[in-house]
Amino acid sequence: MPTKNARRATRLKHNPLPATIVPAGFDPDAAATGDGLFGLDTSPAHARVVVIPVPFDATTSYRPGTAAGPEHVLQASKQVDLQDIQFGPIWQAGIAMLPIPKAIAALSKKARAAAEPIIHAGGAEPGNAKHAKALAAVNAASERVHAFVAGETRRILDRGAIPALLGGDHASPFGLIDELSKRHPGLGILQIDAHADLREAFEGFAWSHASIFHNVMTRLPKVGKLVQVGIRDVGSREVAFAERSKGRVHTFYDQRLRDMQFGGATWTAVCKRIIAALPKTVYISFDIDGLTSEHCPNTGTPVPGGITFPEISHLLELLAHSGKRVVGFDLCEVAPGAKGDEWNGTVGARVLYKLLGCTLRSQRVI
Numbered sequence: 361m362p363t364k365n366a367r368r369a370t371r372l373k374h375n376p377l378p379a380t381i382v383p384a385g386f387d388p389d390a391a392a393t394g395d396g397l398f399g400l401d402t403s404p405a406h407a408r409v410v411v412i413p414v415p416f417d418a419t420t421s422y423r424p425g426t427a428a429g430p431e432h433v434l435q436a437s438k439q440v441d442l443q444d445i446q447f448g449p450i451w452q453a454g455i456a457m458l459p460i461p462k463a464i465a466a467l468s469k470k471a472r473a474a475a476e477p478i479i480h481a482g483g484a485e486p487g488n489a490k491h492a493k494a495l496a497a498v499n500a501a502s503e504r505v506h507a508f509v510a511g512e513t514r515r516i517l518d519r520g521a522i523p524a525l526l527g528g529d530h531a532s533p534f535g536l537i538d539e540l541s542k543r544h545p546g547l548g549i550l551q552i553d554a555h556a557d558l559r560e561a562f563e564g565f566a567w568s569h570a571s572i573f574h575n576v577m578t579r580l581p582k583v584g585k586l587v588q589v590g591i592r593d594v595g596s597r598e599v600a601f602a603e604r605s606k607g608r609v610h611t612f613y614d615q616r617l618r619d620m621q622f623g624g625a626t627w628t629a630v631c632k633r634i635i636a637a638l639p640k641t642v643y644i645s646f647d648i649d650g651l652t653s654e655h656c657p658n659t660g661t662p663v664p665g666g667i668t669f670p671e672i673s674h675l676l677e678l679l680a681h682s683g684k685r686v687v688g689f690d691l692c693e694v695a696p697g698a699k700g701d702e703w704n705g706t707v708g709a710r711v712l713y714k715l716l717g718c719t720l721r722s723q724r725v726i
């Protein structure tokens with residue numbers, strides 16, 4: 361019987377990408393010195409997982425700030441210890457983030473300025489020509505973001521690497537889900553979120569963060585199933601949309617998960633029910649506000665209730681060992697607090713590391 365480490369080494373050797381991208385003399389226990397994600401120096405051209413940063417949040421209705429998410433998480437990630445209790449030396453698989461695209465950040469500012477009067481008016485007024493013009497500009501900006509994300513995703517997939525995304529608001533990953541669903545027909549999405557995000561446009565914005573999964577489920581026919589976890593803020597039309605879907609949308613409401621526990625079910629049993637609802641190939645869409653709000657005090661729209669860090673880590677570890685294959689993920693809506701406050705980024709960076717561990721373990725890379 362080969363030892364666990366020998367089996368891992370064999371897996372790494374037979375993967376088409378370079379086995380480990382460990383610079384000579386690199387000490388994972390030392391303070392971070394590299395400029396990259398988690399203080400690593402891996403280049404995106406050689407990484408096994410490539411994170412696409414999307415500094416865009418034109419339509420965040422309650423309070424903006426998630427456009428700064430990629431930079432905030434990048435800085436906080438340098439404090440993450442690289443040996444993970446659940447997933448081991450995740451970093452050895454080769455992880456890198458693309459440079460934060462300045463053009464998308466500038467586009468976000470411009471689109472946000474156009475969106476502002478509509479958000480303040482509580483939505484676009486029918487027949488208001490100024491609003492109509494602004495809506496068209498914001499929608500066009502969102503479509504540019506989708507095209508950018510889809511293009512980067514194709515480049516990563518064509519190289520045989522695994523794509524991930526760091527938002528930005530929750531509309532950011534549409535282009536990534538689009539590309540992955542084309543390559544994996546029947547793809548299942550595990551959505552961790554306080555909100556269902558099933559609104560048919562929100563405030564008039566076709567590509568609102570609150571509409572991401574309405575857009576995914578109506579525009580991407582190759583997506584097989586959406587499994588929502590932690591949902592605790594919904595509109596009646598969103599509930600009706602899920603109910604009409606004939607099981608294509610399966611919502612585990614936060615309250616119902618707790619009710620199962622109050623009735624005596626263990627969190628492990630609850631997680632197994634969630635995982636059983638997913639198809640074989642899985643994409644994870646992680647809105648940080650799915651966690652309890654002390655984990656993300658500065659996110660766009662915090663809601664009481666939610667999932668804790670150890671609970672989500674347990675779900676991800678069970679998923680990684682369930683026989684299902686995670687082929688990509690996003691982490692969205694992380695927003696920095698006041699200057700010098702690193703807490704939101706600290707949580708975001710650790711969630712990101714767990715998502716990487718879950719994905720890589722599910723593919724038997726680590």
Ligand SMILES: [Mn+2]
Pocket residue numbers: 530553554555557569647
């Ligand atoms: Mn969301």
